[in-house]
Amino acid sequence: MTATTKKARSLYVCNSCGAQSPKWSGRCADCGAWNSIEQVAMPPKTTPRPGGGGYAGAAGHASRADLGAIHRLAEIAPEQEVRTPSGIAELDRVLGGGLVQGSVVLIGGDPGIGKSTLLLQACAAIDANLAFASDKGSVLYVTGEESPQQVSLRAQRLGLKPGGLNLLAETCIEQILATTAAEAPRVLVIDSIQTLYTDALTSAPGSVSQVRETAAQLVRYAKLTDTTVFLVGHVTKEGALAGPRVLEHMVDTVLYFEGESGSAHRLVRAVKNRFGAVNELGVFAMTDRGLRQVSNPSAIFLSRHSEPAPGSIVLVTREGTRPMLVEVQALVDQSPLANPRRLAVGLEQNRLAMLLAVLHRHGGIAMFDQDVFTNVVGGVRVTETAADLAVLFAILSSFRDKALPMDLAVFGEVGLSGEIRPVPNGPDRLREAAKHGFKQAVVPKANVPKGGVGGLKIQPVLTLREAIDAV
Numbered sequence: 001m002t003a004t005t006k007k008a009r010s011l012y013v014c015n016s017c018g019a020q021s022p023k024w025s026g027r028c029a030d031c032g033a034w035n036s037i038e039q040v041a042m043p044p045k046t047t048p049r050p051g052g053g054g055y056a057g058a059a060g061h062a063s064r065a066d067l068g069a070i071h072r073l074a075e076i077a078p079e080q081e082v083r084t085p086s087g088i089a090e091l092d093r094v095l096g097g098g099l100v101q102g103s104v105v106l107i108g109g110d111p112g113i114g115k116s117t118l119l120l121q122a123c124a125a126i127d128a129n130l131a132f133a134s135d136k137g138s139v140l141y142v143t144g145e146e147s148p149q150q151v152s153l154r155a156q157r158l159g160l161k162p163g164g165l166n167l168l169a170e171t172c173i174e175q176i177l178a179t180t181a182a183e184a185p186r187v188l189v190i191d192s193i194q195t196l197y198t199d200a201l202t203s204a205p206g207s208v209s210q211v212r213e214t215a216a217q218l219v220r221y222a223k224l225t226d227t228t229v230f231l232v233g234h235v236t237k238e239g240a241l242a243g244p245r246v247l248e249h250m251v252d253t254v255l256y257f258e259g260e261s262g263s264a265h266r267l268v269r270a271v272k273n274r275f276g277a278v279n280e281l282g283v284f285a286m287t288d289r290g291l292r293q294v295s296n297p298s299a300i301f302l303s304r305h306s307e308p309a310p311g312s313i314v315l316v317t318r319e320g321t322r323p324m325l326v327e328v329q330a331l332v333d334q335s336p337l338a339n340p341r342r343l344a345v346g347l348e349q350n351r352l353a354m355l356l357a358v359l360h361r362h363g364g365i366a367m368f369d370q371d372v373f374t375n376v377v378g379g380v381r382v383t384e385t386a387a388d389l390a391v392l393f394a395i396l397s398s399f400r401d402k403a404l405p406m407d408l409a410v411f412g413e414v415g416l417s418g419e420i421r422p423v424p425n426g427p428d429r430l431r432e433a434a435k436h437g438f439k440q441a442v443v444p445k446a447n448v449p450k451g452g453v454g455g456l457k458i459q460p461v462l463t464l465r466e467a468i469d470a471v
Ligand code: TYD
Pocket: 109, 110, 111, 112, 113, 114, 115, 116, 117, 118, 154, 157, 158, 286, 287, 288, 289, 290, 291
């Protein structure tokens, strides 16, 4: 080892995206954030990382012995992941069917949205589940933000049976890993990753370098010991806090809390999942006794007026593997502005502009002097194109001030040439609508099942013109 390799190196890291550069600049070249670059001291390179550097272990269930050797894919026996149900069905759903051994799950969301609450409830449920297998005390909850007394108070408020649940108030990663090495928990919860620090770095907890290094150590630990690790991260969808993108790459599963803080509904969405369907939604309601599962989300998002109202329509959306009925609303109003407003809440802003252009070009209906507002009721965010037809109908209904039938459900993608395109899982969506008592549906022609769907009058449409005539 030469003297030069032992010299402490320093590096400049962007606090918002984690990009590294050898010199400081006022603006990050990667993400364009201003004033986000700070200097971090890296530890001198004295010992090579296991596996030759990088986080090879994060790529799957690679154990120490597997690293570095070449295998033929054909000769590797596929290993079915071992899953344990958490005891909270909606959480298991977003995880893809339970906790996977050796996986790392990041749970992100705005402060105060319910991350700690969900994980404490999950810990108690897992502990109760594991207790049957005489595995008592194998859940460890590391709290870096709240004192054990606060956690205990919360558990009491939630009416949880603490059972064999273990608590650790610690923020030094070396101390935490020393404890886990002795205790060997099956499930480890870190609340939150932004409070952890490693002695090897001098920067403050929560900075990109600390978050990255401590998370990397935890990922390595999870893979080597087959422990399920949950990381809480205070990160918003916009990535307002340190290191979110860095973390997303390192972990197996990323869950985000969605929902307006004003409403009681909390949606947990899987935005990345190596062990399950992406975009899967878990639905909860925040009550005075913690998060309650909502196993029939269609029912809560459909609390509508008793009278038909213009500008409202029911969409059958499908997030992940479950169809769901949501209400889409639109308000079209004479605009006082030279540039009328187009606002989409819970929907894609760009698609709204596109739909209005299609409506003008292929439907002959112009809204140049109208403000157009659209919204999905209940704080749900719909990302799929199947919402197009519902948005169009809601806009038309509001524009003409004519209410649509209360028992009508729609879905379908609208193409730029005015065609109505099929969307995945049509029959599944239609059955969901029938199940909730809907009597009519306007859907893309190719989505209609041969035998029809019992109790539902289905109107297939091929073009925008047909769709407009249908209502
Ligand atoms: P918390 O889990 O502490 O949020 P996070 O860890 O994501 O920052 O959630 C706290 C919020 O939830 C707080 O605003 C109070 C509310 N809450 C309830 O409404 N009922 C409850 O039983 C609990 C424990 C919290």
